[in-house]
Amino acid sequence: QVHLVESGGGLVQAGGSLRLSCVASVRTSSYAMGWFRQAPGKEREFVAAISWSGSSINYASSAKGRFTISRDNGKNTVYLQMNSLKPEDTAVYSCAADRNGGIPYTRSDEYDYWGQGTQVTVSS
Numbered sequence: 286q287v288h289l290v291e292s293g294g295g296l297v298q299a300g301g302s303l304r305l306s307c308v309a310s311v312r313t314s315s316y317a318m319g320w321f322r323q324a325p326g327k328e329r330e331f332v333a334a335i336s337w338s339g340s341s342i343n344y345a346s347s348a349k350g351r352f353t354i355s356r357d358n359g360k361n362t363v364y365l366q367m368n369s370l371k372p373e374d375t376a377v378y379s380c381a382a383d384r385n386g387g388i389p390y391t392r393s394d395e396y397d398y399w400g401q402g403t404q405v406t407v408s409s
């Protein structure tokens with residue numbers, strides 16, 4: 286079983302930045318890792334994902350150019366640097382781990398383990 290714990294969320298003004306972290310309870314160097322978000326009343330949506338090696342990355346169109354996903358396999362940690370935040374980025378952000386680590390999938394049903402999430406609120 287893999288436990289994922291997110292941190293780094295909070296309240297920020299529009300245009301500001303946040304860095305989310307997701308720490309795994311076990312070695313996840315062979316896993317693909319993803320970030321998803323869910324706003325109130327909306328379905329969960331893909332944000333970004335990274336393969337086990339970091340050589341393959343996918344971003345949602347809403348995240349491209351503003352968000353950067355990265356990982357440190359030595360620390361079992363994946364990051365999401367979010368810049369130029371907008372009110373529409375407000376959501377609970379969750380990280381996920383996929384045992385088949387070669388492809389950073391965008392579909393949530395590809396992932397095997399999920400964290401509880403961290404709230405990101407962007408004020409206008």
